[in-house]
Amino acid sequence: MSNGKAYTIGIDIGGTNIEAGIVDQEGSIIKRVRTSMAQHETLKDLLKEVKALLEPFPENMIGVGIGAPDVNCYKGTIEHAVNLKWNGIVPLAEIAREVFQMQVRTMNDANAAALGEMYFGSGQHHNDFILLTLGTGVGSGVISNRRLVLGQQGMASKLGHVVVIPNGAYHPGSGLYGTLEAYCSSFGIVNRAKTLLEEYPNSVLQQHQSLTPALIAEAAANGDEVSIKTFKQTGEILGKAIANFVHFSAPEAVVLFGGITLAGDLLLEPTRKAMEENLLKVFHNKVQLKISSLNGADAAILGAASLFKYEL
Amino acid sequence: MSNGKAYTIGIDIGGTNIEAGIVDQEGSIIKRVRTSMAQHETLKDLLKEVKALLEPFPENMIGVGIGAPDVNCYKGTIEHAVNLKWNGIVPLAEIAREVFQMQVRTMNDANAAALGEMYFGSGQHHNDFILLTLGTGVGSGVISNRRLVLGQQGMASKLGHVVVIPNGAYHPGSGLYGTLEAYCSSFGIVNRAKTLLEEYPNSVLQQHQSLTPALIAEAAANGDEVSIKTFKQTGEILGKAIANFVHFSAPEAVVLFGGITLAGDLLLEPTRKAMEENLLKVFHNKVQLKISSLNGADAAILGAASLFKYEL
Numbered sequence: 364m365s366n367g368k369a370y371t372i373g374i375d376i377g378g379t380n381i382e383a384g385i386v387d388q389e390g391s392i393i394k395r396v397r398t399s400m401a402q403h404e405t406l407k408d409l410l411k412e413v414k415a416l417l418e419p420f421p422e423n424m425i426g427v428g429i430g431a432p433d434v435n436c437y438k439g440t441i442e443h444a445v446n447l448k449w450n451g452i453v454p455l456a457e458i459a460r461e462v463f464q465m466q467v468r469t470m471n472d473a474n475a476a477a478l479g480e481m482y483f484g485s486g487q488h489h490n491d492f493i494l495l496t497l498g499t500g501v502g503s504g505v506i507s508n509r510r511l512v513l514g515q516q517g518m519a520s521k522l523g524h525v526v527v528i529p530n531g532a533y534h535p536g537s538g539l540y541g542t543l544e545a546y547c548s549s550f551g552i553v554n555r556a557k558t559l560l561e562e563y564p565n566s567v568l569q570q571h572q573s574l575t576p577a578l579i580a581e582a583a584a585n586g587d588e589v590s591i592k593t594f595k596q597t598g599e600i601l602g603k604a605i606a607n608f609v610h611f612s613a614p615e616a617v618v619l620f621g622g623i624t625l626a627g628d629l630l631l632e633p634t635r636k637a638m639e640e641n642l643l644k645v646f647h648n649k650v651q652l653k654i655s656s657l658n659g660a661d662a663a664i665l666g667a668a669s670l671f672k673y674e675l
Numbered sequence: 676m677s678n679g680k681a682y683t684i685g686i687d688i689g690g691t692n693i694e695a696g697i698v699d700q701e702g703s704i705i706k707r708v709r710t711s712m713a714q715h716e717t718l719k720d721l722l723k724e725v726k727a728l729l730e731p732f733p734e735n736m737i738g739v740g741i742g743a744p745d746v747n748c749y750k751g752t753i754e755h756a757v758n759l760k761w762n763g764i765v766p767l768a769e770i771a772r773e774v775f776q777m778q779v780r781t782m783n784d785a786n787a788a789a790l791g792e793m794y795f796g797s798g799q800h801h802n803d804f805i806l807l808t809l810g811t812g813v814g815s816g817v818i819s820n821r822r823l824v825l826g827q828q829g830m831a832s833k834l835g836h837v838v839v840i841p842n843g844a845y846h847p848g849s850g851l852y853g854t855l856e857a858y859c860s861s862f863g864i865v866n867r868a869k870t871l872l873e874e875y876p877n878s879v880l881q882q883h884q885s886l887t888p889a890l891i892a893e894a895a896a897n898g899d900e901v902s903i904k905t906f907k908q909t910g911e912i913l914g915k916a917i918a919n920f921v922h923f924s925a926p927e928a929v930v931l932f933g934g935i936t937l938a939g940d941l942l943l944e945p946t947r948k949a950m951e952e953n954l955l956k957v958f959h960n961k962v963q964l965k966i967s968s969l970n971g972a973d974a975a976i977l978g979a980a981s982l983f984k985y986e987l
C-alpha cells in the first residue's frame with residue numbers, strides 16, 4: 364500500500380459507538396470500522412480493538428487523531444465526561460500513544476467536527492463559521508479566521524448550554540433552564556412533538572411507540588401536521604439562538620449537522636426566518652445557513668483525522 | 676525629545692468627543708488632547724486639528740492608530756455609522772494618512788479598547804477575555820488566544836445586540852427587542868431607575884432633573900434604595916448575558932468598562948451571582964469578573980495606540 368501518500372487514523376469516541384478510519388490527506392477514507400462501547404471495559408481494550416480492526420496500516424502513517432466528549436486538547440485528557448462510562452480524568456492521548464505507537468492528537472468531538480468541516484466539508488471556503496451538531500446533545504465548534512475558538516482549557520463553544528428562553532425548560536444534564544439543548548437536541552424535538560401530539564389524535568406519529576427526529580422528519584416530508592409544526596417551532600428557537608451567535612462571532616456561515624437536519628427546508632426555512640428577524644441590519648442576508656455536506660460517520664472520522672492538519 | 680524610544684499616536688473618535696494622545700511603547704501617554712465633534716465639519720478638518728494640538732511630535736513616530744464606531748478594519752473605512760455625523764462609507768485611513776503623513780491603522784472602537792486592555796490593562800495576563808463597554812451603547816471586544824474575534828468584515832462581537840429577554844424592551848437604534856443594550860446601556864439603566872422611582876417618592880434621585888449612571892451610582896453608595904435596586908436588577912440581566920458569552924468563548928476574565936462600573940460591588944455582586952447561576956458546573960469560579968484598571972480617556976487612547984502592537 365505504499366504510493367507516496369500519507370495517512371492519518373481518525374477515531375471518534377461516542378457514548379454508544381466508536382467510528383474509526385484511515386484517511387488520506389485529501390480526506391478520502393480508505394478503510395472504515397466501527398465498534399461499540401459496550402464491548403470494551405477499558406479505553407485501552409477499546410483502542411486495541413480499533414487498531415486490530417484497522418490493520419494492516421499503509422506505510423506512511425502520520426498519526427492518530429481522536430475526537431471524544433469533554434477532551435482537554437492541551438492535556439490530551441478526557442475530563443469528567445458525563446456520557447462516557449469512565450469517570451474522572453482519563454489520559455486519552457497517553458493510552459492511545461501506547462497502543463498505536465504513533466503520534467496522537469486529541470480534541471473535543473464537536474471541535475474536531477468543525478475542523479473536519481473546515482478542511483473537507485462545508486467550511487472549506489469560509490474563514491469564519493460555526494458548526495452546530497444537533498443530536499443527543501447540541502454540540503458546537505466555532506471557527507474564527509480559520510482558528511478554533513478554544514478558550515481556557517479548551518472549554519469554549521458550549522453553545523448547547525446557552526440560554527435561549529430564560530427560566531424555560533429544565534435540562535437535567537446541565538442543571539440549566541431554557542438552554543438550546545433543552546429545545547433543539549433529539550430529546551427536545553421529540554418532547555415538542557409529543558406535546559403537540561396531544562392535540563392531534565390522528566397524526567401518523569401516533570402509530571410509533573417511540574419517536575426519533577428521523578421519524579418526525581419522514582412524517583413531516585409526508586405532510587404530517589404535527590411533524591411540520593415540530594420543526595417549525597424548533598427552527599424558531601434555533602434561529603433566535605443563531606442570531607445571538609452571529610452577533611458574537613460574525614460567521615459567514617452556520618453549518619448544521621445531525622439527524623434533525625433530515626427535515627431539510629422544513630427546518631431551515633423557519634430557522635432562517637427567525638435568525639434574520641433577530642439580526643442587526645448589517646448582517647441581513649450575509650450569513651449562510653446550511654446543512655453539512657458530510658455524512659454522519661464520515662464527518663466524525665474526518666474531523667478526528669483533520670487534527671493533523673491543524674496546529675494548536 | 677529623542678531618547679531612543681518609539682511613539683504612537685492614539686485617536687479615539689466618539690459621537691461627542693475625540694480623545695487623542697502620544698503613547699510610548701510601555702503605554703505611557705506623554706501628551707493628551709481632546710476636541711469636540713461639534714467643532715469640525717469634515718473628518719479631515721477634525722484630524723488636522725488633532726494633529727495641530729499634538730505637535731510637535733517626538734522623533735521616532737511609528738504611526739497613527741484610530742478607533743471609531745463601525746470601522747471595517749480590513750478596509751480602513753467607517754461604514755454607515757449611526758452615531759457619527761458622516762453618512763455612508765468614510766475612507767478614514769486614507770484621510771488620516773494624508774493628514775499625518777504616517778502609517779495608519781484603524782479599528783472598531785470596542786475592539787481597539789480590548790487590545791488596549793490586552794497590552795496595557797486588565798487583559799495583560801489573560802489569553803482569553805471579553806471586554807464589555809457599558810456606556811451610551813454596549814460595546815464589546817472578544818479576545819481568543821490573544822487574537823481578536825473579528826468575523827466577516829470585522830463585524831464580530833456586537834454583544835450589545837444579543838437578545839437576553841426574548842420579546843423584551845424595544846431598542847430603537849437596532850430595531851431589536853430585549854437586547855443587552857436595551858437593559859445595560861446608560862439609557863437602559865436610567866430607564867430602570869425611573870421605573871423604580873414611581874414607587875419611591877422619597878428617593879434622593881427625585882431631586883435630579885435628569886439621571887445618569889454616575890448619579891445613580893453615587894446615590895447607591897449613599898444607601899439610596901432605588902439606586903441599589905437599579906444596579907441589582909441590571910446586574911441580574913448582565914450576569915445572565917455574560918454566562919451565555921462564557922459558554923461561547925470560555926474567557927478567563929470578563930472586563931467591564933464604563934460609567935456604570937462606578938457602582939463597584941453593587942453592580943459586580945449581583946452580576947457575578949447571576950453569571951454563576953447560569954453557568955455549567957465546569958465553569959463555576961473559573962471566570963473572573965472585574966472592572967477595567969484603565970480610566971476612561973486613557974483606555975480609548977491606549978486602545979487606538981495599541982493597534983501597532985497587533986498584526987491583523
